[in-house]
Amino acid sequence: MAAIAIAFLLVLVAAAAAAAAMASAASIGTGPRPFFVFGDSLVDSGNNNYLLTTARADSPPYGLDYPTHRATGRFSNGLNVPDIISEHLGSPPVLPYLSPHLDGPTLLTGANFASAGVGILNDTGIQFANIIRMPKQLRYFQQYQTRLTRSLAGDAAAARRLVRSALVLITLGGNDFVNNYYLVPFSARSRQFSLPDYVRYLIAEYRKILRQLYDLGARRVLVTGSGPIGCAPAELATRSANGECDIELQRAAALYNPQLVAMTRELNAGYGADVFVAVNAYRMHMDFISAPAAYGFLTSKVACCGQGPYNGVGLCTALSSVCPDRSLYAFWDNFHPTERANRIIVSQFMVGSPEYMHPLNLSTILAVDAAAAMP
Ligand SMILES: *[C@@H]1O[C@H](CO)[C@@H](O)[C@H](O)[C@H]1NC(C)=O
Ligand SMILES: *[C@@H]1O[C@H](CO)[C@@H](O)[C@H](O)[C@H]1NC(C)=O
Numbered sequence: 001m002a003a004i005a006i007a008f009l010l011v012l013v014a015a016a017a018a019a020a021a022m023a024s025a026a027s028i029g030t031g032p033r034p035f036f037v038f039g040d041s042l043v044d045s046g047n048n049n050y051l052l053t054t055a056r057a058d059s060p061p062y063g064l065d066y067p068t069h070r071a072t073g074r075f076s077n078g079l080n081v082p083d084i085i086s087e088h089l090g091s092p093p094v095l096p097y098l099s100p101h102l103d104g105p106t107l108l109t110g111a112n113f114a115s116a117g118v119g120i121l122n123d124t125g126i127q128f129a130n131i132i133r134m135p136k137q138l139r140y141f142q143q144y145q146t147r148l149t150r151s152l153a154g155d156a157a158a159a160r161r162l163v164r165s166a167l168v169l170i171t172l173g174g175n176d177f178v179n180n181y182y183l184v185p186f187s188a189r190s191r192q193f194s195l196p197d198y199v200r201y202l203i204a205e206y207r208k209i210l211r212q213l214y215d216l217g218a219r220r221v222l223v224t225g226s227g228p229i230g231c232a233p234a235e236l237a238t239r240s241a242n243g244e245c246d247i248e249l250q251r252a253a254a255l256y257n258p259q260l261v262a263m264t265r266e267l268n269a270g271y272g273a274d275v276f277v278a279v280n281a282y283r284m285h286m287d288f289i290s291a292p293a294a295y296g297f298l299t300s301k302v303a304c305c306g307q308g309p310y311n312g313v314g315l316c317t318a319l320s321s322v323c324p325d326r327s328l329y330a331f332w333d334n335f336h337p338t339e340r341a342n343r344i345i346v347s348q349f350m351v352g353s354p355e356y357m358h359p360l361n362l363s364t365i366l367a368v369d370a371a372a373a374m375p
Contacts, residue, residue, distance in 0.1 A: 032091035033366075034110040034162055036218070037082045038137050039171035041116030041336065045082060046073030047132060048116045050098040055117035055128040061305055061322050065339060075116060077304065077326045078339030082112060082169060084346040088362070089167065097140050107148050110166060113137040119176035120206045123189075127179070134172070138212050145217070163217035165373065167365075170213070171224045171281075173260075176202055177252050178229055178335075199255045203263050210267060210276060220365060222349070223264055224279040225257040231289050233303040234334035237312030243301060245289075257282050261358055268359075277365065278358045284348045288330055288341065295344060298328035305333050 037043050041055065049058045049072075056073065057063075063071035065078035073096065074080045083093045094112045095102040102111055115132035117125035122133050132140070149159040181189045181198055189198060213221060229235065230249030239246040257280070264276035292300040304323040305316035316322075316333035323329055332338045337345065349362045360368075 031108065032089050033369075034108065034166035035082070035086060035089055035091065035094050036110050036141070036163075036166050036168045037094060037112040037114050038134075038141075038169070038213070039114045039224075040118050040175050041075045041114075042174070042224075043080060043082050043112070043169060043171045044073060044075065044096075044114040044116045045080065045093060045112045046096040047098045047112065047114060049073040049096070051115070051130045051132070053117065053128045053130045055115075055125070055131055057116070060318055061316065061320070064322070065326055075333065075336040076339055076342065077332045079342060080339075081171070081342050081346055081349075082114075084342055085167070085169065085349065085362075088346070088350060088366075097144065103147075104151055107144070107151050108162065111141075111144050113140050113144075114171070117175060117179065118172070119174075119180060120172050120202050120209065121176055121180060121189075124176045124180040127183075134209055138209070138216065141213075141216050160217060164219045165369075166218070166220070168213065168218045168221040169224070170210075170221060172206065172209075173202065173224075173226045173256065174229050174335075177226070177249060177256075178232075178235070181252070182249060195252060196255060199252070199259060202256065203259045206260070207263050207267065210264070214267075214271065214275060219273070219275055220369065221276050222279050222362070223260065223276050224281045225260050226253040227281045227285045228289060229253055231285070231300070232335050233301065233306065233310040233312030233331050235312070236301055237309045237334070243310075253282055264358075274359055277360060279349060280352075280356045280358070281345070283356055284345045284352070285337075285341075287348075288344060292330060295330075296327070297330050297341075300330040302329070303331040303334050304329040304338060310334075 048056045057075045058071050058073045060071050063074065066072055086093050091109055094110045095106060097111045097113045117128035117131040118133050119125055125131055145159055145163060149156045152158050181187055193201060228245060228250060230246035235246045235249055236243055261278040264278045267276050268274050288295040288297060289300040301310055303311035304326050305320050307313055307320050312334045326338050327340045329338050330341045348356050351363055352361050
């Protein structure tokens with residue numbers, strides 16, 4: 001008797017679990033806007049934790065100021081740019097695609113496909129071995145949509161609507177310079193291309209990636225340009241003689257960024273809609289790099305965590321020196337901003353002028369898209 005009751009109870013529990021795992025198509029559009037993230041370490045929220053690679057941030061002191069105070073794979077002391085955008089969307093941080101927790105109803109909130117070390121080109125970051133290069137991030141996006149459809153009881157139209165309604169962020173390009181063209185003197189790419197020709201090649205390849213994103217259903221895509229890569233503590237320590245931003249890397253970013261804006265404009269003209277929004281990460285960073293005190297920073301040259309000149313040599317590890325007050329530093333490690341710098345950057349995403357956000361800023365996007373979604 002007792003055995004039968006327990007067996008019956010187990011059936012009930014299993015049925016309830018199946019119902020909970022099955023997301024409901026009716027709930028689409030009522031929750032926070034779904035969010036998809038693609039790109040490199042600036043936006044990776046932990047995919048590389050699941051891979052055999054040296055490009056990882058899953059041990060202390062990374063995550064020192066994260067809500068859990070744990071290293072999650074984010075390349076920061078606390079929140080990264082996607083996390084802060086999620087705050088503005090009113091949703092929790094988007095889970096890495098490789099996380100086992102991304103399943104059932106959590107699929108509805110989006111996914112983060114980014115992987116530290118990747119670039120626009122397949123040969124960027126080869127020294128990091130197993131990372132999710134762009135062709136694979138896009139394949140995973142496709143696979144995600146199959147899983148989403150399954151969790152919506154096979155309603156492919158509802159899955160497509162969800163993807164089209166999403167906000168998308170893609171951050172790429174920095175590694176194609178620092179971890180490819182300029183990685184070593186006389187790198188293969190620098191022998192193959194002059195800098196202007198390399199930049200044109202990158203833009204042509206990036207255009208293909210953005211077109212594939214569109215073909216996979218993306219309709220609002222924030223595309224960040226290259227930051228001032230010559231000003232990273234890593235470059236101040238290794239390339240620059242006087243603590244000034246490295247001229248060659250700054251020249252690379254200055255060549256690349258306007259062509260990226262022009263390319264997104266062309267794509268938008270072709271699609272007849274403002275699908276791609278160019279984010280001027282260069283200006284957003286330069287504001288506090290050129291006037292750190294105006295933003296409450298003690299320094300924008302010395303990283304909080306690291307060793308050697310500017311704390312810019314090698315990785316941030318448990319053996320590195322760590323600054324006591326992270327809010328006084330623009331850079332957390334030799335390449336990546338602190339949470340406080342990330343917050344300044346995202347505030348420009350929200351309200352920046354067309355020079356920062358072209359053709360429109362994120363608060364305008366959210367307002368316009370919410371109005372368009374009204375029945
Ligand atoms: C990158 O790799 C993918 C296949 O993984 C290939 O289709 C694509 O053409 C490659 N891109 C370049 C620029 O070689
Ligand atoms: C950007 O956002 C602010 C604040 O929401 C808004 O007032 C401004 O008009 C926007 N600028 C552009 C160019 O969309």
